[in-house]
Amino acid sequence: MYFEEHIKIENAVIQQVELEEFNGVDVFIKREELLHPALSGNKWRKLKYNLIKAKEEGHTKLLTFGGAFSNHIYAVAAAGSLFGFETIGIIRGEEQLPLNPTLDFAVKNGMQLVYLPRSIYRKRNEKDFQLELSKQFGDAYVIPEGGTNLLALKGVAEMIYETKVKFDYYISAVGSGGTAAGIIAALNGESEFIGIPALKGGAYLAPVISDFVLSYTGKDLKNWRLETDYHFGGFAKFDKELVEFTNRFEQQNGIKLEPLYTGKMMYALADLIKRRKIRDGTSVLAIHTGGLQGLNGLKAKIRKLLNT
């Protein structure tokens, strides 16, 4: 198929990982961060069927929304240049120069950036507002913030279907909830999914995820939970302890994590095992959802944390 000529998505590597906290539990990681240098992790999974639909409908432009450090903005810009769409990124807040590494990449990949004050950006999920923007930019295919919609779930579900081995638990970082919903849908009542919200007050995501799962599968699946205490102060917040943890994980396993999503997820997994909230003798598949591009914009903060 057109898109798969460009991206080898099948069977991202699954490998076992070690950490002293994992004692008694077999932990594996699905390395979605390796799918493609620019279009990695869950952002590719969520974009795939949206891109196919946009092509089928004859759209030549994609329009989407995000913050200045958004992995989704980065991925849409990459998809645009790989697959020949013009891209428009509606960015929350004011322009900051020089551009950070995420937006610099977006612009270099041809994305047109449009900054909206927060008061207007707030309307990003309203259908009328999206329609207005789509028209303004010449009939663009609108992809919601974070890339989460029902077509996104379909791509995420494939990530689980292609995994032939079954695990007792599946764990992933949660932002908008689309990735969680896609995994839960694919598990279809088997095993257990644990989601780790990267933001504070993540309990509000439970009904959001339930609604997505229900719309997609027609079922009210219950074999999942969110562990909401691993946000480290809020979205994009992290501390020295988390950075030291991800560094130790990388040293032991040779796998990079970033502190906004995958670092929090892996820290949570270690803590849940330590506290016996994941049973001894079980197996876990952790999803590496990617996001490593974000490290370029975090270098200064990480260096500062480690020096103090």
Ligand SMILES: *Cc1c(COP(=O)(O)O)cnc(C)c1O
């Ligand atoms: C966007 C993102 C998530 C969150 O995915 P959602 O589908 O929005 O919940 C998790 N990890 C990484 C690395 C991301 O970029």
